[in-house]
Amino acid sequence: MPKNPAVPGGQKKVRYSKLKKLNSAVRIAAMLLAALMLAPLPAAAGDTDSGDAGELLVYKAGNSYGNIASGSITLTQPEKRATITHYNLYWGNKDGRIPGYTALKPLSGSGDVLTYNFENTLIPEGTTRIIACAVKGGSETEYASAEVNTDNSFVFGELKYTLGILSDIHIPQNMGDLHVRHFRSALSQIAAVAPGNLGLLTVGDNVDGSNDMPAVVKEQYSNFLKVLGDSEFKDKFYPTIGNHDLFLYNLKKDHDYVAGLFAEYFGHPLDYDVWLNDSLHLVILGDSVGGDNNATITEEQTKWLDGKLSERYGEEGVVTILALHQPLYNTVAGTFPGQGWNGIDESSEPLLRNVLKKYPDAIMVNGHTHWEFDSKGVMTDGGSDLSYIFLVPSCGYLWTDEQKAKTGSQGYVLEVYDNAIRMRGRDFGQDKWAPQADFVIQMKESAKPETSAPATESVPATGTDNQVTSNGGSMKTAAFVLAGVAVAAVVTAIAIPGKKKK
Structure with a gap:
């Protein structure tokens, strides 16, 4: 024996x-x-999440809703892995990858076990597993997969309306430029995936700008309108001004002249608001000075902003979106310490923050940094001190956490449902949805329905001190929950959340 x-x-x-x-x-x-x-x-019940500890890929769900990814994935690497540069993760089913979606953020590292933490993004319909592919020399091979259980999914209800959101388009003089092709493609894709949309919101740097030649900027504006005119968005276009749109200030030293070109070609002032229907309120804010990368927001502007954000704030179903090209410091990708692409003047930061903290359930969209969806922190829920903030990557070209330029084009499609707001990332370069940037904010019923929305655009009135309606505090939390008192249209998010020419 x-x-x-x-x-x-x-x-x-x-x-x-x-x-x-x-x-x-x-x-x-x-x-x-x-x-x-x-x-x-035998292992005790609950010791593992998706099977034996020896599995190569384990998905740990961290949310009570099956279609919301808020947990983590652990991947055990093979012993012989010298040629593997990273792993691509895909949502999949028995037939392979879910069509129409890019990979999630790349997973890499030197340790035996790698961990991928989800940022509370939506799991595509039809998903039954997640697939890890090892990437070697530019090619990828399926390495492992883990089961995904999407039972007890959150119910969105009926889709009510959609809106395309782009930023940093940078249309140049040359109509054959890649940026022009990216813009055409983005417009075409938004029209295809969001039929019947309410229009297009751009978050600044619509044109590339020029420091010394007004004729160049005028031609850029004309080129922009030519591309827009070939799309369905010609008469439903809502632009924000960016630092590149104001570059001529360096020559003219006349902010009104440069801003006047924006108004002349686009038909909108720097600061304005518009109700696109009875429930979607866009508030657009622009740099009052120009001449550098930072935006100066004056006290007069913040008074106007305060009044506009308060309009029907807290009413059932109302969605308020603030568009401002430059982001605040330490809020989203590109603005964190050491990255250097926050863009609000130091004197303006406290003024703007003091207003935004009154409206934690509004949504602010920024551009300027170009940081791609694979970057850390493309969205923050803002806590009780700020609104929800989304970074809109560049339609023209992208930037990475490694401070490197990258060919690509990305943006968002806003989808508003009966029960939720969905900020759905789109990779226009790949003509696919970006699953790592598919964020959901739960809609809430209101405690105080008011009057119907105005139907016309308005601009700030000089010297007007608008009355502010405060909601008495936010019920915002990092967890995705359906319970809670109603204090605004949206109170709960399930998403936590180098010097270059921009």
Whole structure:
């Protein structure tokens, strides 16, 4: 008989030499008993999330809703992995990858076990597993997969309306430029995936600008309108001004002249608001000075902003979106310490923050940094001190956490449902949805329905001190929950959340 095998700690060893003295029947019974005692004890219920600890890929769900990814994935790397640069993760089913979606953020590292943490994004319909592909020399091979259970999914209700959102388009003089092709493609894709949309919101740097030639900027504006005119968005276009749109200030030293070109070609002032229907309110804010990368927001502007954000704030179903090209410091990708692309003047930061903290359930969209969807922090829920903030990547070209330029084009499609707001990232370069930027904010009923929305655009009135309606505090939380008192249209999010020419 072979030598006693090793026995797990706490289990009794059996002395096989004593079995020889037993009769054959008893010996068989004793041997069976010994085998049972040597077998490893079963794992207790709940010890693993998706099977045995030896699985190469394990998905740990962290949310009570099956279609919301808010947990983590752990991947055990093979011993021989010198040629593997990273792993691409895809939502999939029994037939392979879910069509129409890019990979999630790349997973890489030197450790034996790698962890991917989800930022509370939506799991595409039809998903039953997540697939990890090892990337070697530019090609990828399926390495492992883990089961995904989407039972008990959050119900969105009926889709009510949609809106395309782009930023940093940078249309140049040359109509054959890649930026022009990116813009055409983005407009075409938004029209295809969001039929019947309410229009297009741009978050600044519509044109590339020029420091010293007004004729160049005028031609850029004309080129922009040519592309827009070939799309369905010609008469439903809502632009925000960016620092590149104001570059001529360096020559003219006349903010009104440069801003006047924006108004002349686009038909909108720097600061304005518009109700696109009875429930979607756009508020657009622009740099009052120009001449550099930072925006200066004056006290007069913040008074106007305060009044506009308060309009029907807290009413059931009302969605308020503030568009401002430059983001605040330490809020979204590109603005974190050491990155250097926050763009609000130091004197303006406290003024703007003091207004936004009154409206934590509004949504602010920024551009300027170009940071791609794979970056850290493309969205923040703002807590009780700020609104929800989304970084809109560039339609023209992208930037990475490694401070490198990257060819690509990305943006958002806003989808508003009966029960939720969905900010749905789109990778226009790949003509696919971006699953790592598919964020959901739950809609809430209101405690105080008011009058119907105005139907016309308005601009700030000089010297007007608008009355502010405060909601008395936000019920915003990092967890995705359906319970809670209603204080605004949206109170709960399930998303937590180099010097270059921009």
